[in-house]
Amino acid sequence: MSPGLAAACVGLSLGAGLILPDSPLWGESGPIGSPGRAAVCILAGVGLLAAGWLYSLLFCPLELLRGLDVGYIAEDGRSRAQAANDVRRRRKTGELPPVYPNGWYRLLDSHLLHRGQVQHVSALGEQLAVFRGHDGKAYVLDAYCPHLGANLAVGGRVIGSCIECPFHGWQFSGDDGKCVRIPYAKKVPEFAKVRSWPSCEVNRQILVWFHCDGEEPQWTVPEQQEITKGQWVYRGRTEHFINAHIQEIPENAADIAHLAHLHTPGIVSGVDLRYTNSKIWEFVRHDWKVQWEPESEPNRHCSQMLVKHSLTLFGLHWHLLDVDVVARQVGPGMVFLLFDHSYLGRGVILHCVTPVEPLLQCVSHAIFYQSNILPLVPKFILKAECIQFERDVMIWNNKKYLTKPLLVKEDSAIQKHRRWFSQFYSENSPQLRYQCDSLDF
Numbered sequence: 001m002s003p004g005l006a007a008a009c010v011g012l013s014l015g016a017g018l019i020l021p022d023s024p025l026w027g028e029s030g031p032i033g034s035p036g037r038a039a040v041c042i043l044a045g046v047g048l049l050a051a052g053w054l055y056s057l058l059f060c061p062l063e064l065l066r067g068l069d070v071g072y073i074a075e076d077g078r079s080r081a082q083a084a085n086d087v088r089r090r091r092k093t094g095e096l097p098p099v100y101p102n103g104w105y106r107l108l109d110s111h112l113l114h115r116g117q118v119q120h121v122s123a124l125g126e127q128l129a130v131f132r133g134h135d136g137k138a139y140v141l142d143a144y145c146p147h148l149g150a151n152l153a154v155g156g157r158v159i160g161s162c163i164e165c166p167f168h169g170w171q172f173s174g175d176d177g178k179c180v181r182i183p184y185a186k187k188v189p190e191f192a193k194v195r196s197w198p199s200c201e202v203n204r205q206i207l208v209w210f211h212c213d214g215e216e217p218q219w220t221v222p223e224q225q226e227i228t229k230g231q232w233v234y235r236g237r238t239e240h241f242i243n244a245h246i247q248e249i250p251e252n253a254a255d256i257a258h259l260a261h262l263h264t265p266g267i268v269s270g271v272d273l274r275y276t277n278s279k280i281w282e283f284v285r286h287d288w289k290v291q292w293e294p295e296s297e298p299n300r301h302c303s304q305m306l307v308k309h310s311l312t313l314f315g316l317h318w319h320l321l322d323v324d325v326v327a328r329q330v331g332p333g334m335v336f337l338l339f340d341h342s343y344l345g346r347g348v349i350l351h352c353v354t355p356v357e358p359l360l361q362c363v364s365h366a367i368f369y370q371s372n373i374l375p376l377v378p379k380f381i382l383k384a385e386c387i388q389f390e391r392d393v394m395i396w397n398n399k400k401y402l403t404k405p406l407l408v409k410e411d412s413a414i415q416k417h418r419r420w421f422s423q424f425y426s427e428n429s430p431q432l433r434y435q436c437d438s439l440d441f
C-alpha cells in the first residue's frame with residue numbers, strides 16, 4: 001500500500017472511529033450535537049486524505065503506466081480501444097526491416113521481481129518466465145515447459161535457483177534450463193531442457209540478450225555507477241505500448257526537423273496533436289538544438305544525440321531553465337538520457353524499447369536522480385518527458401514505415417541513422433510474416 005493511501009485509510013478509520021455512537025470523546029453528553037460531530041469527522045477525514053495526497057505528490061515515485069490505447073483519435077462515439085484496432089487493421093505495412101534486431105532488451109525493473117518470485121513477460125514474440133532465485137539472481141527461461149507445455153510463470157514455484165513447473169513438478173535450473181528433477185521418474189533424460197536466455201541485471205533493470213543465430217552477447221550494458229552506489233535514486237517510471245516497427249522509435253533522435261514542429265509547443269498544450277498548436281498556450285515555447293552522431297569503434301553499437309533545450313515565456317528566454325541532455329543510445333533497445341543542470345541537479349532517464357510482437361513495442365522510462373534533490377524535480381522532468389513522448393506516440397501509432405522516404409538535404413541524419421541501425425540486423429533476422437489484426441484489450 002502506498003504511504004498516501006495508508007494515510008487516507010488512517011484518516012477514514014479515524015473519522016469512522018470518531019462518529020461511533022459509543023466513542024468516549026463524542027458520547028451523548030458530548031460538547032456538540034450529531035451534525036457538528038459528523039462535520040468535524042468529515043473535515044478530519046478530508047484533511048488526512050489531502051495530507052496523504054500531498055505526501056505522495058512530494059515523495060512517492062511517479063508511476064504512469066499507460067494502456068494500449070494512447071495515441072489514437074476516438075471519433076464518432078467509438079472508444080479509443082476501437083480506434084486503435086481500426087488503425088491496426090487498416091495500416092499498410094509495406095516493406096519493413098526485420099522485426100527483432102540483435103541486442104539487449106529490458107524485461108523488468110529489478111524492484112518488480114523479489115526473491116522467490118516469478119513473472120511472465122511477453123517479448124520478442126516469445127513467452128518468458130523471469131524469476132529471481134533464492135540466491136538473489138534473476139533468470140530468464142522460455143515460459144513453456146517441454147513436458148506438456150504448462151506455463152512455468154503461471155503458478156510455477158522457485159526452488160533455490162530452479163523453477164518448478166506447476167503441472168507435474170519437473171524442476172528446471174535457471175542457469176542453463178536443464179531439467180534437474182522429475183518427482184515421479186527414476187532418471188532425468190539428458191535432453192530434458194527448456195531454452196535459457198542470456199540475461200543481466202544492471203542499473204536496477206533485468207535485461208535479456210537476443211541474437212537471431214543464438215550468438216553470445218557482443219557488448220555489455222554500461223553500468224551507471226551513480227545508480228549502483230545509491231547516489232541517484234529511483235523516482236518513477238512510465239510505460240507505453242506502441243503500435244509501430246521498433247526502428248521508428250530510435251530514428252526519432254536523428255529526425256531533427258520534427259523537434260521544431262512537434263515538440264515546440266509547451267507541455268501545457270498536451271498530447272493530442274489536433275490541439276497542441278492552440279493559440280491559448282502559444283506563450284510557452286520550447287526550443288531545441290540537436291545533433292546526432294554515431295560513436296566509433298569499439299562503441300560502434302552506440303550513438304549520441306546532444307540536445308540543448310531552452311524555454312521562452314511570452315517571448316522571453318528563461319536562461320535558468322536551459323537544460324543540456326546527452327541521449328546515448330546503446331544498441332537497438334536502450335537510451336541513457338543524462339541530465340546535468342547547475343541547480344536542478346543530475347540524473348538519468350533510462351529509455352528502453354522492447355519488441356513484444358513485430359509491430360508492438362513496450363517502451364519504459366525510468367528516472368534515477370540525485371538523492372538530495374527534491375523528488376518533485378525528477379517527477380516533473382519525467383512527466384514533461386512523458387507528454388513530449390506521447391506526441392510522438394500519436395505519430396508512430398498511425399504512420400507507415402517508409403523504406404524509401406522522400407528526404408531533403410536537412411534530413412540527412414535520418415539516412416545516416418538507418419545505416420547505423422542496420423548493424424543490428426543479420427541475415428537470419430526475423431521478418432514480419434503475418435500480422436495480427438487486432439490489439440487485445
Ligand code: FES
Binds near residue numbers: 146150168
Ligand atoms: S507440463 Fe511441466 S511438468 Fe508437466
Ligand SMILES: [Fe+2]
Binds near residue numbers: 392
Ligand atoms: Fe520526438
